[in-house]
Amino acid sequence: MITTKILSWNVNGIRAVHKKNFMDWFNAEKPDILCFQETKAQDDQIPEEIAKAVGYELYVSSAERKGYSGVAVLTNKKVKQFKKGFGIEKFDSEGRILELEFDNVTLFNIYFPNGKQSKERLQYKMDFYDAFLERANNLKDQGIKLIVCGDVNTAHKEIDLAHPKENEKRSGFLPEERAWIDKLLSHGFVDTFRMFVEGGGHYSWWDMRTRARNRDIGWRIDYFYISENLKNEIKSAFILKEVLGSDHCPVGIEINGELF
């Protein structure tokens, strides 16, 4: 049985992470596909050691604004077609979206917007959520198998963050943001981590400003969702909490079958 390992990591600056022994970690971890968010790099600013990793191809969607946002995917599986957006300029121009079509599955690597800055950015985030779900449903309704990973910037349930009560009025744990994740699940997507782990205390992001990682005051805001028709293929789902270098740690899945 062929197993494919896919990782997702908000690196908070891929050039900074590259300087922190990234290649040693990458060569030891040997993911088949590695999805980056927040590269903070233009297409030609991805460190060459990463861009030219032997056996891999790199796909990049960078923001119009330098040093901002940006997603990328390193893959040793052949990509048949790819898209860098939903076809909506205001979402596509921020370097948040990569949709990669493989043989028998489509992968979304998405850096969902942060809504903390202003009411306008919160609305942008909610609109982005809706635009994504529309695109994903469109593919799912055609029977296409989907994997969706990235920084969703919202903790789903109270067990998904250390301090739920004091954050219920802050973007990242607002009722409407959490309700959107409910909606995603009701449309036939599955939170793979919750297929294997029921309890709380498992986080993928910690506030750097308060050095929250030292005390493990974190949030689970990075996810791998799959369409229900892939449920039987998921071998494992995990959070690599020991991996340092960013305010997020990587998350991942192992998936069985001839999908890529």
Place this chain on the structure above:
DNA sequence: ATGTCTTATATAATAAGA
């Protein structure tokens, strides 16, 4: 409101964003 870190611009120090 605060804290820290990465990056841009510019080339020292400030600003933005997360």
